[in-house]
Amino acid sequence: MKLNNKIFSYFVIPVLLFVIWYTIYIFGIFNPLMFPNPIKIILEFFSLLSDNEILFDIMKTLWRVVGAIIIGALIGIPLGLLFGYFEKLYNVFEFVIDFFRSIPVTALFPLFMLFFGIGNLSKIVLASWMISLIILVNTAYGVRHSNKSHLKMAKVYDVKKSYLFTNVIFFGAMPYIFSGLRIGVSLALIIIIVTEMFIGAVDGLGYAILNAQLTYEIPEMYAIIILTGIIGYLLNRAFLFSEKKMIHWTR
Amino acid sequence: MFLDIQNLSKNYRTLKVLNNINFKIKKGEFVSIIGANGCGKTTILNLISGLDKDYKGKINYDKKNSKLAYVFQNSNDSILPWKKVIENIKLDKKNLNENKIQNVLKEVNLWKFRNNYPYQLSGGMKQLLAISRAFIYNCNFLLLDEPFSSLDYHMASKIRDKLRKLYEENKPTILFVSHNIDDALLLSDKIIMLSKDGKIKAVVNISLPRPRTFSIMLSKRFIEYKNKILGLIKNEIKQ
Known part of the structure; x- marks a missing residue:
């Protein structure tokens, strides 16, 4: 079955x-x-796989996505742990976080271009901005909803604050952190692809898709879209796999 | 006197949970608190442990010279599921006595599982792990909140016996919350019975000889004590 x-x-x-x-x-x-003829799309798809130019675009997009995820996690996780643990702190910043989360991220791209130029930096910073907010909220939620008795136990045995955050609170919130990361990785791919379609982009899958459309290479455009979908799917599966491996105690 | 509780009261908003409680515990004494669900048994432990600081009255014990441990009702609350057995024992402490760890874990048959994760252990073994940790840390004041309540009869008897042995060897002061009369009688020097209105209904001193093995449950004196407590409970139900 x-x-x-x-x-x-x-x-x-x-x-x-x-x-x-x-x-x-x-x-x-x-x-x-x-x-167009779907057979043509399939043939185009396979010829893309041996095309160095598109492989270069894939690498460019992937490193931007991975960069954005790493930066987003490095900012979002520690802040989320703090906001989740110190509830008053979260209450003070809740409105600002929710407000920034509510701004459609693509609306901020012109602003980020103004600050960080039209190169890689603005694309990665824009994606990390959104991802860090998502991971922050998920992490804070995870801390709040993790088993409070573990904190009590840690208090009774008088563990150091550093151990409390890195070995108790962090692990307790890990299932939520991972779901934040998974949402983040899908969103990062969307944001990076969109920003690669803007003025100034010279590489990446977004650029390749737009370029194929502008030159009426429609089967190629479809083939790159399918390739992008496969990359997104594989990224998601990779995260699911590592989530299962790392959060083994919830099985 | 090791612990001196004076006029202890606790309210959860308008609900009065503890109502002017007074009792004393001697050093090395094993005291059980029994009573119906919701009569404030766990609340007493939370207040003594300092996890809940909102109360009226006095809780006096030598905090400087006592090492406190608290074992929760649910074994999953006391141990970290993402840490191996040995890591759950050590936590962030680097200078624990390795021999002591080995001896206590061997005594409770957990040594061979030291590199296993808690989810690879049964509920009873997890509870034993939490109890063992208290003894490894040389805790001289243990608060145990219904540690056998989620275990079946056989497992509960087994773990109760391990606890009894560890107690008789190390003689810490123990405050044990339970609603199981047999557990309380087998382990305690004194049983404090709480009533539903958050007051102490009775204090029964248990002078059964130690070591108290399973067979003592069939002795005449054990049955007399049990009947006495059952009588008090019957009285409480009538009221």
Whole structure:
């Protein structure tokens, strides 16, 4: 049953989608410019895999995403631990955090370009800004909802503050931190791809998608979109895998 | 006197949980507090341990010369699930006596599981781990909050016996909260019975000989004590 489900979701449904697309193409239901021959897209996809230029774009996008995640986590996790532990501190900053979280991040890009230029920095800083806020809120929530008795136990045995934060509070909040990271990684990919479509971008998957569209290489555009989707999916799976490995005690 | 509780009262907003409680515990004494659910048994432990500082009255004990340990009702509360058994014992302390760790863990059959995670242990073993830690730290004042309540009869009897042995060897002062009369009788020198209105209903001194093994439960004196306490409970239910 389990294997059948897997075959269905990984093979049958994609084949079905392909058949529907191919039917649309054969009967010319939509403009072939928008819905080109899917076989052409697949061939394009495989030729992309041996294309150094697109591999370079993938690397560029990935390092921006990873950079943004690392910076976002380095800012969001410690602040989240503090805000979660010192409830009064969180209450003071709650409005500001919620307000900044509510601003659509793409609306801030022109501002960030003004401060950090049109290169890598502004893209990474913009994505880290959003990710750090998400991780901060998730971490603080995790600290608040972790087992309070562990804190009591640590207090009774008079453990040092540094141990309390790194070995008790941090681990207690870890399931929430990981879900923040997973949301963050998907969002980072979206933000980085979008920013790569802005003026000044010379590489990255966002740039490649826009470039293919501007030059009417529509099958190539679709192929890069599929490639981006696969990268996003694999990033998510990688996080799920490491989450399972690292938070082994919740199994 | 090791612990002296004077006029202790505690309210949760309008709800009066403890109502002018007075009792004393001698050094090395094993005292049980029994009573119905919600009569304030755990609250007393929270107040003594200092986890809850909002109360009226006095709690006096030599804080400087006592090392306090608190074992919670649920074993998962007392131990960190992400730390191995040995790490749960050591926490951030680097100068613990390795021999003592080994001896206590061997005594309770946890030594061979020292590199296992708590989720690889049974509920009873986890509770033993929490209790053992208190003895490894040479705690001379133990607060135990219904440590056997989530265990089946066999496991509870086994762990109770381990606790009894550790107590008889180390003689710390123990305040043990329970609603199990057999546990209280087998372990204690004194049983304090709380009533539903948060007052002390009775204090019963238990002068059964030690070591108290399982077979003492069949003795005439044990049954007499049990009947006495059951009589008090019956009285309480009628009221």
